Amino acid sequence: MSKQIHLVSFLINSPINHTVLSWAAPGDNRLEALHDLKLWQDLARTLERGRFDGIFFADTPGVFDRYRDSYADAVKYGVCWPSLDPVVLLSALAAATTHLGLATTMSTSSYQPWTIVRQLGTIDYLSGGRAGWNIVTGHLRGEHRALGLEQLDHDRRYDRADEYMEVCYKLWNSIKPGAILADREKGVFADPDKVEFIDHQGDFFSCQTVAPVPPSPQGRPVLFQAGSSGRGQQFAVSHADVVFSIQPNVPGMKRFKANLEDAARAAGQKAPGVSFGIQPIVGGTEEEAKRKLDDLVERLPIDGCLARLSGTMGVDFAGMELDQPLADIETQASQGLMKAFANIEGDKPLTLREVAIRWGLAVGKPQIVGTPEQVADRMEQIWRETDCYGYNITPTVMASSVEDFVDQVVPILQKKGVYRTEYEGTTFRANLGLD
Numbered sequence: 345m346s347k348q349i350h351l352v353s354f355l356i357n358s359p360i361n362h363t364v365l366s367w368a369a370p371g372d373n374r375l376e377a378l379h380d381l382k383l384w385q386d387l388a389r390t391l392e393r394g395r396f397d398g399i400f401f402a403d404t405p406g407v408f409d410r411y412r413d414s415y416a417d418a419v420k421y422g423v424c425w426p427s428l429d430p431v432v433l434l435s436a437l438a439a440a441t442t443h444l445g446l447a448t449t450m451s452t453s454s455y456q457p458w459t460i461v462r463q464l465g466t467i468d469y470l471s472g473g474r475a476g477w478n479i480v481t482g483h484l485r486g487e488h489r490a491l492g493l494e495q496l497d498h499d500r501r502y503d504r505a506d507e508y509m510e511v512c513y514k515l516w517n518s519i520k521p522g523a524i525l526a527d528r529e530k531g532v533f534a535d536p537d538k539v540e541f542i543d544h545q546g547d548f549f550s551c552q553t554v555a556p557v558p559p560s561p562q563g564r565p566v567l568f569q570a571g572s573s574g575r576g577q578q579f580a581v582s583h584a585d586v587v588f589s590i591q592p593n594v595p596g597m598k599r600f601k602a603n604l605e606d607a608a609r610a611a612g613q614k615a616p617g618v619s620f621g622i623q624p625i626v627g628g629t630e631e632e633a634k635r636k637l638d639d640l641v642e643r644l645p646i647d648g649c650l651a652r653l654s655g656t657m658g659v660d661f662a663g664m665e666l667d668q669p670l671a672d673i674e675t676q677a678s679q680g681l682m683k684a685f686a687n688i689e690g691d692k693p694l695t696l697r698e699v700a701i702r703w704g705l706a707v708g709k710p711q712i713v714g715t716p717e718q719v720a721d722r723m724e725q726i727w728r729e730t731d732c733y734g735y736n737i738t739p740t741v742m743a744s745s746v747e748d749f750v751d752q753v754v755p756i757l758q759k760k761g762v763y764r765t766e767y768e769g770t771t772f773r774a775n776l777g778l779d
């Protein structure tokens with residue numbers, strides 16, 4: 345089969361996906377979905393009808409509490425608050441679908457390795473091999489304050505996450521083929537000689553046990569990773585099946601990919617594919633699509649945008665000059681995103697206000713605005729130009745923006761021959777074309 349664009353839908357189990365105050369847009373159904381599972385299941389089925397590789401949840405454990413050193417703006421505008429659990433939701437979405445990949449972000453600061461192997465392994469096992477994990481190390485101060493944890497510095501979090509992954513691999517690889525006998529006559533469930541006892545004692549973790557869940561048809565969950573600093577890319581080339589990146593423009597995408605390939609070469613690894621974040625906005629005419637974008641921008645409260653931006657960047661932007669270029673401020677939170685937006689290439693530097701608005705719209709993902717044909721053409725063009733794996737798509741108004749994309753853009757991509765018309769396999773790994 346020729347190369348295809350891979351698509352995942354990038355969502356959050358909160359009042360918004362990423363667009364601040366999208367819940368207040370006319371026709372948006374997210375507030376209803378927060379307490380109506382059926383709407384989430386309908387959405388998952390729509391994505392499956394659109395042959396998406398997967399649904400993919402970001403997660404904000406805790407609350408954005410950096411801006412003005414307070415939680416107030418996040419709560420006032422519903423910026424990822426309330427923050428409902430995506431793992432619990434995924435199990436309900438597994439029941440409503442048959443092919444859709446089921447990925448979620450889980451932070452190595454919030455969970456122990458055994459817990460992640462167990463929770464995601466249960467979804468993977470029950471869904472016939474459709475689980476995925478976006479490995480994040482915990483850049484949010486609010487996450488650590490919620491759990492009463494000390495927040496390690498940026499690079500130290502990655503050192504800890506490397507050992508974290510070592511424990512996960514041990515658990516994932518410890519049940520050998522043929523271990524499960526389920527022999528009703530003899531009354532023997534499994535062969536203990538084929539179930540290895542893990543005895544891990546390291547700098548950060550201690551784990552003495554056996555794996556809690558048998559391997560699924562895809563072996564273990566698909567691993568995504570979204571760190572974009574130098575240390576983050578080092579981690580990604582060691583562990584990720586697919587890397588997820590947010591870049592402000594095409595030069596940034598190319599630069600990110602070249603750096604990742606350098607990091608892979610230095611580590612003697614093959615570079616994983618990169619899925620870039622985008623936010624398509626589709627209209628019957630170009631003017632209608634632009635009006636939809638303007639409507640979203642007009643609704644954005646600048647304090648809600650800054651609450652989000654301050655959280656991600658680990659910097660309190662209160663009191664800073666909004667119309668000055670964003671400075672590359674030293675941070676222990678997301679160094680990769682700070683660098684990407686403070687050093688924008690091929691354009692004039694972005695002011696703090698412009699970056700805050702981009703954050704309020706889609707945490708910095710570029711918008712692709714136009715008719716279905718224009719959106720499909722631009723997606724194909726960026727895919728060819730950057731040689732990316734595909735896209736993490738952030739919807740705007742729910743669920744109409746997802747339905748518009750599936751009904752209007754997907755058929756054009758299919759007609760171009762760059763997007764599947766049927767799933768190739770039954771597991772997430774198989775559909776992503778991974779080994």
Ligand SMILES: Cc1cc2nc3c(=O)[nH]c(=O)nc-3n(C[C@H](O)[C@H](O)[C@H](O)COP(=O)(O)O)c2cc1C
Nearest residue numbers: 402403449480481483570571572573576678679680
């Ligand atoms: C595209 C993208 C998506 C991310 N999604 C999440 C998320 O949902 N939850 C979270 O806690 N961190 C998330 N992060 C944070 C990163 O995983 C990472 O911890 C942070 O960016 C700091 O690492 P870096 O400097 O290497 O980028 C995301 C980062 C990027 C670039």
